[in-house]
Amino acid sequence: MREQTVDVAVIGAGTAGLNARRAAEKAGAHAVAIDAGPLGTTCARVGCMPSKLLIAAAEAAHAVREARQFGVHAGEPRVVASEVMGRVRRERDRFVGFLLDEAQGLAERGLLIHGRARFEGPNVLAVGDDLRVTARRAVVVAVGSAPRHPPILARLESPRVIDSDKVFELDAFPERVLVIGAGAIGVELGQALARLGARVTLACADNKVAGIRDPSVLAAAKSALAREMTLHTRTKLEAAENRPDGVWVRFSGDDGEVFEGTWPLILAATGRAPRLAALELERAGVKLDDKGKPRDFDSATLQCGELPLFIAGDAAGHRPLLHEAIDDGQIAGRNAAAAPEVRPGERRVPLSIVFTDPQIAAVGRRFDSLDLSTCAIGQVDFADQGRARVMAKNHGVLRVYGSRATGALLGAELAAPAGEHLAHLLAWAIQSGLTVEQVLRLPFYHPVVEEGLRTALLDLRSQMSVGTGP
Ligand SMILES: Cc1cc2nc3c(=O)[nH]c(=O)nc-3n(C[C@H](O)[C@H](O)[C@H](O)COP(=O)(O)OP(=O)(O)OC[C@H]3O[C@@H](n4cnc5c(N)ncnc54)[C@H](O)[C@@H]3O)c2cc1C
Numbered sequence: 001m002r003e004q005t006v007d008v009a010v011i012g013a014g015t016a017g018l019n020a021r022r023a024a025e026k027a028g029a030h031a032v033a034i035d036a037g038p039l040g041t042t043c044a045r046v047g048c049m050p051s052k053l054l055i056a057a058a059e060a061a062h063a064v065r066e067a068r069q070f071g072v073h074a075g076e077p078r079v080v081a082s083e084v085m086g087r088v089r090r091e092r093d094r095f096v097g098f099l100l101d102e103a104q105g106l107a108e109r110g111l112l113i114h115g116r117a118r119f120e121g122p123n124v125l126a127v128g129d130d131l132r133v134t135a136r137r138a139v140v141v142a143v144g145s146a147p148r149h150p151p152i153l154a155r156l157e158s159p160r161v162i163d164s165d166k167v168f169e170l171d172a173f174p175e176r177v178l179v180i181g182a183g184a185i186g187v188e189l190g191q192a193l194a195r196l197g198a199r200v201t202l203a204c205a206d207n208k209v210a211g212i213r214d215p216s217v218l219a220a221a222k223s224a225l226a227r228e229m230t231l232h233t234r235t236k237l238e239a240a241e242n243r244p245d246g247v248w249v250r251f252s253g254d255d256g257e258v259f260e261g262t263w264p265l266i267l268a269a270t271g272r273a274p275r276l277a278a279l280e281l282e283r284a285g286v287k288l289d290d291k292g293k294p295r296d297f298d299s300a301t302l303q304c305g306e307l308p309l310f311i312a313g314d315a316a317g318h319r320p321l322l323h324e325a326i327d328d329g330q331i332a333g334r335n336a337a338a339a340p341e342v343r344p345g346e347r348r349v350p351l352s353i354v355f356t357d358p359q360i361a362a363v364g365r366r367f368d369s370l371d372l373s374t375c376a377i378g379q380v381d382f383a384d385q386g387r388a389r390v391m392a393k394n395h396g397v398l399r400v401y402g403s404r405a406t407g408a409l410l411g412a413e414l415a416a417p418a419g420e421h422l423a424h425l426l427a428w429a430i431q432s433g434l435t436v437e438q439v440l441r442l443p444f445y446h447p448v449v450e451e452g453l454r455t456a457l458l459d460l461r462s463q464m465s466v467g468t469g470p
């Protein structure tokens with residue numbers, strides 16, 4: 001067994017791991033990342049980037065179809081799946097290439113070890129069969145997450161059941177596809193496949209779409225998505241089996257409704273789980289709950305109890321988004337280098353954006369955390385919003401939340417045209433501590449989608465007991 005001693009060992013060279021290693025090094029530690037591969041990060045290989053590339057192709061097809069309402073007749077677009085997927089993979093590979101170059105540079109400097117790591121003790125790792133790495137200061141666990149399939153599908157082992165790890169390898173789009181799950185992955189990929197010509201049925205166990213909790217925004221999101229796919233919510237997968245013509249599945253709803261059918265392709269978008277199981281965290285002294293999650297994890301410092309062990313990115317399971325993986329990595333890396341002197345990391349206002357049309361987003365405080373006796377809600381419906389109508393993108397609702405007493409802007413949920421931009425404006429205003437009144441004093445051009453945001457803010461201000469400006 002070869003032995004290596006470092007200050008900080010980071011398990012995983014994804015986004016969180018690379019950032020953790022860099023932050024630990026910046027804090028003066030000899031920090032090494034260990035990765036079993038494939039390298040290139042989930043975001044670039046099978047996550048954010050290929051999904052947005054597929055959505056971009058889908059938007060192009062949709063724009064051609066929609067052109068007729070402007071009097072521009074292009075006919076039904078001819079979608080050539082091999083060309084669509086060729087561009088998705090070419091561009092994806094370009095993004096991945098930059099990360100592989102970074103990994104190669106680290107490996108050449110002895111700062112990236114190839115191999116699968118597991119714990120032998122709180123700061124001792126076995127890497128593969130022939131290397132033991134001891135971390136003098138701490139270990140950062142940044143192993144990411146993996147798709148989680150319901151047991152009924154997991155047992156089936158059919159090539160006709162795929163998940164987001166496989167979808168970008170398709171070379172043909174099936175005529176019909178069943179998407180199970182209406183989280184970010186299900187709705188983004190479901191709508192994209194529908195726009196690229198598949199007849200999509202989307203089914204999910206709960207009543208949420210893209211994680212939206214505000215009932216008005218949820219209703220708007222559902223009705224916008226239902227224009228392009230058949231949507232079944234509150235319906236649970238009960239049975240599945242392989243048949244000659246595809247995979248047969250049966251769902252049963254909370255209301256007793258049963259639907260079943262056979263699909264040539266099923267996309268399982270049923271959530272992702274942290275890849276912690278194979279790490280043998282118990283050997284590091286980590287106490288796990290019945291779901292295999294560390295009991296004493298501190299989401300502010302990212303430390304597990306008093307152990308010299310930090311968890312960052314999707315592996316921590318609390319904010320499974322790219323910008324949060326970057327922040328987590330920096331917090332965990334810095335704390336690992338300074339352990340046992342740890343401090344809470346600075347966090348940004350929560351922001352999530354789902355790239356459907358309309359885009360679905362949540363910023364700051366969520367609807368279900370509001371005390372409606374002290375908070376007010378302002379709303380705009382984009383059906384009649386000027387710029388949205390001009391572009392024929394007039395679908396969706398935006399709701400902003402504020403404190404009646406202080407006039408502070410607290411949060412928002414939205415399904416809206418240009419939602420990615422509106423969500424950023426709101427996040428920046430909230431993080432800057434602006435009141436509704438102060439935001440309304442900022443410029444709003446005409447005619448822009450942001451005027452819809454102003455309508456919602458005016459509605460919010462009218463219900464507040466402070467700040468009645470111009
Ligand atoms: C389809 C899809 C679309 C997405 N779209 C978006 C989006 O638009 N915006 C957004 O913000 N987020 C998006 N996300 C989420 C985002 O991709 C993740 O939050 C982020 O990539 C997580 O980074 P990470 O560093 O935690 O994990 P990863 O990048 O997965 O890194 C984990 C690394 O650990 C390694 N590893 C695992 N186990 C071991 C072990 N035992 N030993 C050694 N190495 C190991 C792996 O090889 C991997 O390299 C999307 C995700 C998916 C799946």
Ligand SMILES: NC(=O)c1ccc[n+]([C@@H]2O[C@H](COP(=O)([O-])OP(=O)(O)OC[C@H]3O[C@@H](n4cnc5c(N)ncnc54)[C@H](O)[C@@H]3O)[C@@H](O)[C@H]2O)c1
Nearest residue numbers: 150181182183184185204205206237269270271320353354
């Ligand atoms: N734009 C983005 O930021 C973006 C895009 C894609 C993915 N992501 C990240 O990836 C993570 C995982 O996404 P996801 O959509 O897979 O997970 P999710 O947990 O958000 O959604 C899972 C869905 O699967 C359904 N489901 C689970 N088990 C089921 C069953 N047995 N029968 C029927 N339905 C079932 C749930 O009802 C839910 O709709 C997200 O939390 C997000 O952080 C982000």
